[in-house]
Amino acid sequence: MPSPQPICNLSDDALDWQVLLHSGHASPADRERYQRWCQLSPAHAEAGREAEGLWEEIGHAPISQGQATVPEPRSKRRWAMSIAASLVLLIVAYSGWQQMPVWMADYHTAIGEQQRVTLADGSQVTLNSASALSVAFSARERRVRLQAGEALFETADDPRPFVVETAGQPVQSRAATFSVRRNGQVVLAQGSASIGGLPLAVAADAEAQTAWQRGKLIFNGKPLRQVLAELERYQHGRIVLSDSTLGALQISGVFDLNDPQALLHTLEQRYGIKVTHLPWLAVVH
Template identity: 65%
Template sequence: MIDALSMPAPQPISDISDDALDWQVLLHSGNATDADRGRYLRWRNLSPAHAQAAQEAEALWGDLGQTRTAAELTLPAPRRRRWGSALAASLVLALVGYGGWQQAPALLADYHTAVGQQQRITLADGSHVLLNSGSALSVDFTDGQRRVLLKAGEALFEPASDPRPFVVDAGGEPVQGSGAVFSVRRNGGGNRVVIAQGEAQVGDRLLQATPDARALTAWQRGKLIFNGKPLREVLAELERYQHGRIVLSDQQLGAMQVSGVFDLDDPQGLLRTLEQRYALKVTYLPWLAVVY
């Protein structure tokens, strides 16, 4: 956090935006004091850039529909848990099945990222692509079409102006968004397309930008944002950014709702935050974390 009284040197806009999100986490945590709120107001008034970042962060939090603070979420009653043979078997299968985030597609792709890595790419036509963790894509440009094949993971696309259609194929319905900024995530159960700006054709449907697009693409700024997401989904998302597996010892616990803004620069720190905020326990083993 930045203390307004310290008069820091000018920051990059991205750093100011990150600080603005951190302020929202504190102010909605249920632990903010009057002094914290006063410090926030002073930070907000440091410069027009600070004021704009604060306004955008406040709007983003509102778009999430946040109605309860983390401290107000109902936690399950503590109970004794034993790890039986079924869990032991699932752990063995989890470790045996772990293959490094679809390494085969990455080996055959034009561009790919390792787990926890992001990469910015400029294509031959000037289009910009941001590859998320554990992702892979190939490019097939012809005189009549600009085609990108997303073989694994997730990517954010900013197509350059060009008369040729810009099409992303992720194994499902193709996405054509020559005049849009959008992300595509390849999932086993169906791809997820998020329109951040403009509109794009997905199959036979025309999709436009939605208010929650900034939250769903917050990974490009090193953030994960959750609003009432089940713990099992939060852990599955976190697993995409670190080596090894994260396993729940109690599937009922997986239904617990989680809200907050978390920093991708420290995935292990995110697990520690979940431990502290939601009274969880985590046992760390080589290539495995067990949550109970």
């Protein structure tokens, strides 16, 4: 996630920092930059304290039916509503920016959608959620570009090599079954394929890693931060950890992709975590 940038005002920036710092992906350098940001002026420091306080309330304040509450000062309520609205706008804008490659590709899927297509050579491609693929076959090679998301390729036997371009090094095969993510992660299920000329081994857990094509997510001792990052790919909005120490919690199970929200509910029941739902945002604590 990129470092927060000035967009509307200090309150927006301060909340953006909190989303990053509690996402489970913040580095020590990110935390140092946040401290320097807070020291830029008294106004920056105050905005940081208020955002930290609001985040604490969202992540840890007990909520129960019939609980008596002391009304907050009107100015604080207006500030909280303002930054919540700003956060929604930021997430919507960020989601729209992420979808640009999807809209311009030859084949694409929306968030939560999957699509199976047959290419000109007979190869089968299954596009995962929010994925995009462009095709550029020639007499010498069968080249495709994965512009977003993830795809499962079942390549037809053909004298021309089948090349998948990603953000990393190209994946090359002839007749194989493998999945590829935009970040360059490859899972070989059958046949032979290589990255940068180095052959890949068939993954022992290929069936589990490609279970998404069957409408399932399978986790075996995966950290909660990875589980949430995976789930986020299948629904609108963000999922963040308010307590980064929870990110190491080991999660195992088989979950149904037809109802991503039910997965969060299942995690609450099985592992004792709590989820606070806000517009375009789910906070796990």
